[in-house]
Amino acid sequence: MQTKTLTLEEIEDISFRALVAAGTSPENARPLAVATAATEADGVASHGMAYIPIYCEHVQCGKVDGQAHPDLQESAPGVLTVDAATGFAHSAIDIGFESLVPMARSQGIAALAIRNSYNCGVLGYHTARLARDGLLAIGFTNAPASIAPSGGAKPVVGTNPISIAASGEDGEPAILIDQSASTIAKSEVMKHAREGKPIPEGWALDADGRPTTDPEVGLKGSMAPSGGYKGVGAAVLVELMAAAMTGATLGIDASPFAGTAGGPPKTGQFFLAIDPAVTSGGGYAANVARLVGAFQEQDGARLPGDGRKAHRLRARTEGVAVNVATLEKIEAIIAG
């Protein structure tokens, strides 16, 4: 793969211009462009610039409304709701977070429920922002159904990630967990299908719920839940929060995130922001430091979030090597 190193500002700028060229309003394009640069900085290239051409195509086919105006309501002293109006999740989240942070500080805890939304990209990007404001954040987002119940074979819930970000002393999250409910990301199975390669057993199941090593068969069947029935439980937990609790569309009814068919997915996001100083009586920072230390004192032990953090700190000074083929696609969109 041929790469070119860009600064984070360059990644944001080129992403922004492509989104606007495709018909996205500047207010909706900006938060998505900022998130794209941050995702590349975190080293999650699969969800970085590679998604810009997809976002642009989705604006053009109407899967997402690039001109949407998200509608924020204060539904209770501790609850904000946003109707994303089938626009990008990122601007809905931005508008919600602006009120969520002060609400969490004054109430001790606050919730943000987003409906009529779209794929929010890397969930941990959003929770990390709240952690940088000194809060503990949990995020939930649902996706089109691809995981079947234990004992069943037909998908009922998506690979539905959950993320928690715990504020740290240095401004960055001390711990950042961001994990889906499936053994492996669906995009990995799709990649194997494109490349005509078999998948390892344990990644996906066929339409009768039996293990398969054929990625095409797996895509017509279901994704294997991580840890069996507990992975189904994790996905259902997230579905309850991101869809049932927001009034968004369930994964069983949502149009696909990939491709151009089916119109807006109208899925949802739910965020919790909590002030650790209020709930812990002051014990939070010492406990987090001691927990992080218990991981770090073991050679080779991986603390969730450490990989992204190291990548991020490096990217700020060194920039990120991006795929030239992706870059050329984005430049073609800008050129029109």
Add this chain to the structure above:
Amino acid sequence: MQTKTLTLEEIEDISFRALVAAGTSPENARPLAVATAATEADGVASHGMAYIPIYCEHVQCGKVDGQAHPDLQESAPGVLTVDAATGFAHSAIDIGFESLVPMARSQGIAALAIRNSYNCGVLGYHTARLARDGLLAIGFTNAPASIAPSGGAKPVVGTNPISIAASGEDGEPAILIDQSASTIAKSEVMKHAREGKPIPEGWALDADGRPTTDPEVGLKGSMAPSGGYKGVGAAVLVELMAAAMTGATLGIDASPFAGTAGGPPKTGQFFLAIDPAVTSGGGYAANVARLVGAFQEQDGARLPGDGRKAHRLRARTEGVAVNVATLEKIEAIIAG
């Protein structure tokens, strides 16, 4: 195993009398006795009456203060904190829930953080109570460390369960998830050790982080996380909520829940209660019904919580068959 059928009232009564005979105050004994009957009704015998002799022993050795007065504070408009004062978790939770339910209704969301606490038994018992009040509840509780980091071998977090209970139309939770972060409960490994039986590969790891089939070796090593690193992530998420966010003792520093050594574990619980009507704009009940239906229309598909619910409805009229050996132990405590 010889059994005898008791009504739920009889189970509550005998549990209450044993706890009081061992030195528990009536105010602390009652919620624990009620929970014991409910746990037997749910068919979770491992955490029902079998625990009463252990609770009594723990009162007598000082691992739990049977006379404790939990101290409730309203720390913010949306946050309650309880210092359980090294007493039983159940009375601390009871006192907290009494204020949590109206707070969640008026604020839309409310949190309860409990420190200086003890093993809370079946976590889903507590979340289900909030669901019966028409709320969606999430619960977190931490335990002495027994799961090692990915790439490490020394335990850093407990098997730390998470539970979500979603209110249903018939008063009972429509969905109840209650699952630990390990592949299997530690009590199963302990049972195999007592019986001198090997454990299946994948349940536990030795002190160097390698798979073992020897339960004694596994107990000196660590419990295998469900789904590998994602199980570690689930346990860390719960540790952050139940210990870091409450100011409770981390799993790495907590005394064991089993046995009489080490004094009070001082672990924690964290509960979230959210009003679905506020966050979902009215779409909650239809979404939950449709999600439940997607499970039920598949032959053999298991909906989380359905097993306990069926058991519970039956137990209300038929009572529960309890172990006579356990019953005799409890009667001996009452007789003094």
